[in-house]
Amino acid sequence: MEPISEATRPLMWNVSHVWVMYVMFFVAVAICAWGVGRKVHFWRQGKRDDERLRDWGVRFRILMREILGQRQVRNSLFPGIFHSAIFYSFAVLVITTMIIMAQYDADHLLGLRLEIFRGFVYVFFTVASELAGILILAGIAMAGYRRYLAKPETVPNTVSDGLVLALLAGIVVTGYLAEGVRIAVHGDPWKMLTPAGWGIGALFAGTGEAAGRTIHASLWWAHTFLAMSWIALIPFTKFVHLLSLPANIFFSKLEPRGALRRVDIEKLMESADGEADFKIGIQKADEFTWKQRLDFDACVSCGRCEEVCPTYMSNKEYFTPRQFIAHLKQTVCELGNGASGRKSNGGSKAAEAPDLVGKAFDEEYIWHCRTCTACMEVCPALVEHVDTLLELRRNEVLIQGRIPADAGRAIKCLETHGNPFGPQADRVDWIAHMNVRVVGAGEKVDVLYWIGCCATFDPQKQKIAKDLCRLMDKCGIDFGVLGGDERCCGDPARVIGHEMLFQQIAKEQVAILKRREFKVLLTSCPHCYNVLKHEYRQFGGDFEVAHHSEFLHEMLWLGTLTPKLGAPRKYVYHDPCYLGRYQKIYDSPREVIKAIPHAQMVEMKNHHEKSLCCGGGGGHYWMDLKKGKRINNIRVQQARDSGADTIVTGCAYCLHMVQDSLKLLNCDDRMRVIDLASLTLESIEPPGKKTGVGSQ
Ligand code: SF4
Ligand code: SF4
Numbered sequence: 001m002e003p004i005s006e007a008t009r010p011l012m013w014n015v016s017h018v019w020v021m022y023v024m025f026f027v028a029v030a031i032c033a034w035g036v037g038r039k040v041h042f043w044r045q046g047k048r049d050d051e052r053l054r055d056w057g058v059r060f061r062i063l064m065r066e067i068l069g070q071r072q073v074r075n076s077l078f079p080g081i082f083h084s085a086i087f088y089s090f091a092v093l094v095i096t097t098m099i100i101m102a103q104y105d106a107d108h109l110l111g112l113r114l115e116i117f118r119g120f121v122y123v124f125f126t127v128a129s130e131l132a133g134i135l136i137l138a139g140i141a142m143a144g145y146r147r148y149l150a151k152p153e154t155v156p157n158t159v160s161d162g163l164v165l166a167l168l169a170g171i172v173v174t175g176y177l178a179e180g181v182r183i184a185v186h187g188d189p190w191k192m193l194t195p196a197g198w199g200i201g202a203l204f205a206g207t208g209e210a211a212g213r214t215i216h217a218s219l220w221w222a223h224t225f226l227a228m229s230w231i232a233l234i235p236f237t238k239f240v241h242l243l244s245l246p247a248n249i250f251f252s253k254l255e256p257r258g259a260l261r262r263v264d265i266e267k268l269m270e271s272a273d274g275e276a277d278f279k280i281g282i283q284k285a286d287e288f289t290w291k292q293r294l295d296f297d298a299c300v301s302c303g304r305c306e307e308v309c310p311t312y313m314s315n316k317e318y319f320t321p322r323q324f325i326a327h328l329k330q331t332v333c334e335l336g337n338g339a340s341g342r343k344s345n346g347g348s349k350a351a352e353a354p355d356l357v358g359k360a361f362d363e364e365y366i367w368h369c370r371t372c373t374a375c376m377e378v379c380p381a382l383v384e385h386v387d388t389l390l391e392l393r394r395n396e397v398l399i400q401g402r403i404p405a406d407a408g409r410a411i412k413c414l415e416t417h418g419n420p421f422g423p424q425a426d427r428v429d430w431i432a433h434m435n436v437r438v439v440g441a442g443e444k445v446d447v448l449y450w451i452g453c454c455a456t457f458d459p460q461k462q463k464i465a466k467d468l469c470r471l472m473d474k475c476g477i478d479f480g481v482l483g484g485d486e487r488c489c490g491d492p493a494r495v496i497g498h499e500m501l502f503q504q505i506a507k508e509q510v511a512i513l514k515r516r517e518f519k520v521l522l523t524s525c526p527h528c529y530n531v532l533k534h535e536y537r538q539f540g541g542d543f544e545v546a547h548h549s550e551f552l553h554e555m556l557w558l559g560t561l562t563p564k565l566g567a568p569r570k571y572v573y574h575d576p577c578y579l580g581r582y583q584k585i586y587d588s589p590r591e592v593i594k595a596i597p598h599a600q601m602v603e604m605k606n607h608h609e610k611s612l613c614c615g616g617g618g619g620h621y622w623m624d625l626k627k628g629k630r631i632n633n634i635r636v637q638q639a640r641d642s643g644a645d646t647i648v649t650g651c652a653y654c655l656h657m658v659q660d661s662l663k664l665l666n667c668d669d670r671m672r673v674i675d676l677a678s679l680t681l682e683s684i685e686p687p688g689k690k691t692g693v694g695s696q
Helices: 018-044 056-067 079-108 119-150 159-186 195-201 209-236 238-250 265-271 290-296 306-307 310-314 321-335 374-378 384-399 403-419 422-436 453-457 462-474 489-497 499-514 526-539 549-556 589-594 630-643 652-663 675-681
Strands: 444-450 480-481 517-523 545-547 568-574 599-603 646-649 674-675
Touching: 018 209, 018 238, 056 238, 056 526, 079 119, 079 159, 119 159, 119 195, 159 195, 159 209, 159 238, 209 238, 238 290, 265 499, 290 321, 306 374, 310 630, 321 384, 374 384, 384 489, 403 489, 422 453, 422 462, 444 462, 453 462, 453 652, 462 549, 462 674, 462 675, 480 526, 480 545, 480 646, 489 499, 489 526, 499 526, 517 526, 517 549, 526 545, 545 549, 549 589, 549 675, 568 589, 589 599, 589 675, 630 652, 646 652, 646 675, 652 674, 674 675
Parallel strands: 444 480, 444 517, 517 545, 568 599, 568 646, 646 674
Antiparallel strands: none
16 A cells, blocks of 8 residues: 555546537637626626725625525524535535646646655545535435425525526536546445445446556546536536626625615706706616626526515515516516617617616515615625615605505605694694603703604504603613604615605704714614714714613623513514614623513514514505505514513504504513513512602
């Protein structure tokens, strides 16, 4: 037996006419390059998006985390396992092939004896490749099982999906067979490194040399043909995600998820040549940016977004985020077949690009999304569904003047009163009644409590604000509120698509806030939190913002608040989308619940990153589109299934949606929903007569 440092095998054994392989390789690369060129041309036809071309260092780090670490891919267990198995193993096979070709080409084309595929390198890559082949076949079997036997409804089956798996399996199987025949005919002192090949070789043990060589050559060329086909087919099949997915990740949004792109409306108006020329949002299929076009190509139709989409759960026939992207892609691709607004091949002017609403989907379609971003959270390609969808809403509302009637009423109220609920005078009266300090312009306070409209105008939700004020009072916090100067933060206008109104509100409220001196802007509303923290920055408002779950967690941790009262109850926490997925605040509220004496915590089927919207997001608190099941009922059913008797939340809108559903499902006598502030106060102060701040 040779020493391990001499371990190797003959390269390209039994292969003649090697030049044919090079011809095949260059043809495959040329086809691939042509296809990639077409893709790049498709992306470049989109409009400019210069923000995506900044911060290359950060982008590179994100790319490495997502591609090498397969972070997003692993967020779904079964597909995560088989995709990672195939991805890493295929990378090993490609590296091994490159080492072999580097040595062979250096020797035969340049006359250099590199001898790199020898010794420990040979042992390592031979064993790694052997294992990689087995893992790829196992991964393909798992993928095939999922796609063709388990058949989850969110995974579409196309012929090309099957062919892609078959091609990969063909490359690996022919590779193993060729290796086995080589071992059987030629022998290999290191065959113990390749147990699969060795085992296959045993099947060919009685084959004569001439027949064996013929079989081996046939298998080797079949293997080579399939490998070259794979290279050529990359841009034309699902393998395109090998290019489009990393590119999409590299150019993904770096700003916080809740910070929507600011449109400079004044500039747009100045540059518009008359009202007809004024454009905002996306109306036509040729108005997407190059990044949005890249999004369309990066989608691999994996269906993960559907699995977590509340709108899909509510109405599987009508809306899915996967189909939303697919519809847009299809409409944009049809531009290439004539409707481009550009010169067609014949030189004549092609038809104008179609409106998306009306062509890609009906008028109601885009209003069904709850902007919960569950789809974006799980998407392995980091497709930005919600940002694109809101661009369509902006155009519908501001240019086409189309808006669901209920949402229109909320916007009207917002324009007239400064909030979507009712006369602003009611806010002033109620705050005066609450007996809290109103911080005027030029005054100073440690914590400025931004109450939010829902907790202000809805008598049932006012309890959240009152209880939080009492807790701050008990902690000895120097706090106050804006009183009549607090108006709606603008979130409803922004998610409904009324960008003009949002910007007007944002500028006014930032100016009002800047006239006060405060350390922390505290809010009990996750929607306000998002706008105050991320969106007001675009208008010069850079504030330290905290959600009341973070505040309560800190007070408990410091020992300033000590819960003493509590009954043995089973609590389940409903993550508000704008607090969980938008701000990544998952632990603070749970820690607060766990601090309640005798509290037992359970989780719903959808929790943390995969939590389900209460149904009120995306402007739906004000809309009732009456299609499909009620999402709040789906959520309450999940809470019931968890065995909990109390649903805790940290958002007045969620509280309202859950309360409604408890009544609708006739379980409000067995289950209750409560905000974190009220829960904490209950555990500190016995019910009865209260005095002081927030007690009235
Ligand atoms: S959008 Fe993302 S999650 Fe949805 S199907 Fe496409 S790749 Fe999968
Ligand atoms: S944001 Fe939420 S509701 Fe909208 S498509 Fe995504 S998962 Fe569905």
